Amino acid sequence: MKKFALIAICLLLAFGARTFAKKNQKVNTQNIEFKNGDIVFQTTNSDQCKAVQLATHSPYSHCGIIFKHQNEWQVLEAIGPTKCTSLDEWMEHGVGGRIVVKRLKNREELSEEEENKMKTIGIKLLGKAYDFSFDWDDDKIYCSELVWKLYDRGAGIQVGKLKKLKDFDLSHSAVQAKLKERYGDHIPYEEIVIPPSSIFESENLIDVFKN
Numbered sequence: 001m002k003k004f005a006l007i008a009i010c011l012l013l014a015f016g017a018r019t020f021a022k023k024n025q026k027v028n029t030q031n032i033e034f035k036n037g038d039i040v041f042q043t044t045n046s047d048q049c050k051a052v053q054l055a056t057h058s059p060y061s062h063c064g065i066i067f068k069h070q071n072e073w074q075v076l077e078a079i080g081p082t083k084c085t086s087l088d089e090w091m092e093h094g095v096g097g098r099i100v101v102k103r104l105k106n107r108e109e110l111s112e113e114e115e116n117k118m119k120t121i122g123i124k125l126l127g128k129a130y131d132f133s134f135d136w137d138d139d140k141i142y143c144s145e146l147v148w149k150l151y152d153r154g155a156g157i158q159v160g161k162l163k164k165l166k167d168f169d170l171s172h173s174a175v176q177a178k179l180k181e182r183y184g185d186h187i188p189y190e191e192i193v194i195p196p197s198s199i200f201e202s203e204n205l206i207d208v209f210k211n
Contacts, residue, residue, distance in 0.1 A: 034101065035066075036067050037067070037103070038102065038208065039147055039199060039205065040065075040075055040087070040099050041063045041099065041196060042060065042061075042062050042090075042094030043059045043061060043098065047178070051172075051175045054169065054172045054174055054175050055172070055195075056196075056197040057169060058196065058200065060100070062079070063196045063200070065147050066101070067122075075087055075090040077146070078143045081126070081128060081129060082122075082126050082127060097211070098211055099211060100207065100210045101208050101209040102199075102208065104157070104159075104204060104205060104206075105203075105206045106204075117153075117155070118155060120154075121149070121150055125141060133183070135191065136193070144194050144195055144196045144198070144199055148162075148194045158202075160200075162193070163192070164191060164192060164193065165187070165188060165191045
């Protein structure tokens with residue numbers, strides 16, 4: 001009985017230590033010097049995101065763009081409807097709360113006027129439905145499409161190279177299943193797309209934060 005009690009106590013102590021460590025992994029974003037227009041990336045676990053990771057050979061399946069609103073850093077993202085999410089909440093949606101933040105290599109190229117234009121364009125897109133078909137029009141919109149278009153239309157800067165659906169690795173069964181679900185037998189291989197990985201790898205960006 002004493003041996004059982006000792007084992008139970010050890011297990012409880014170990015669980016408590018892991019819980020304490022997990023709670024203390026939370027990042028205080030108030031101490032990080034973000035700037036309007038910073039781009040934030042995370043890894044997520046939905047079936048679609050896993051298919052994106054497999055097709056692009058990248059762990060990053062979701063991204064958004066950071067702006068300060070009412071003295072709080074928020075992420076403008078296309079995830080369901082296009083919306084603004086507090087940065088702290090946004091971090092909690094990713095695997096392990098981990099994020100990577102990137103910024104224009106030549107940040108001085110982004111003027112305050114261009115920042116405001118990007119915000120204005122983003123506000124007009126609020127409420128847009130998520131684009132599961134990854135079309136290049138604005139009827140619906142997906143996460144990396146939103147980020148790329150805000151920079152292109154608001155500041156004339158291209159963050160990442162546009163690609164076509166056929167450029168990705170579509171061989172995995174999980175990717176094939178998603179393509180079949182989305183398009184049936186008419187897969188638009190020539191459709192222009194911009195995945196999070198292309199923005200992440202952009203030569204115009206540098207890392208400013210990762211946890």
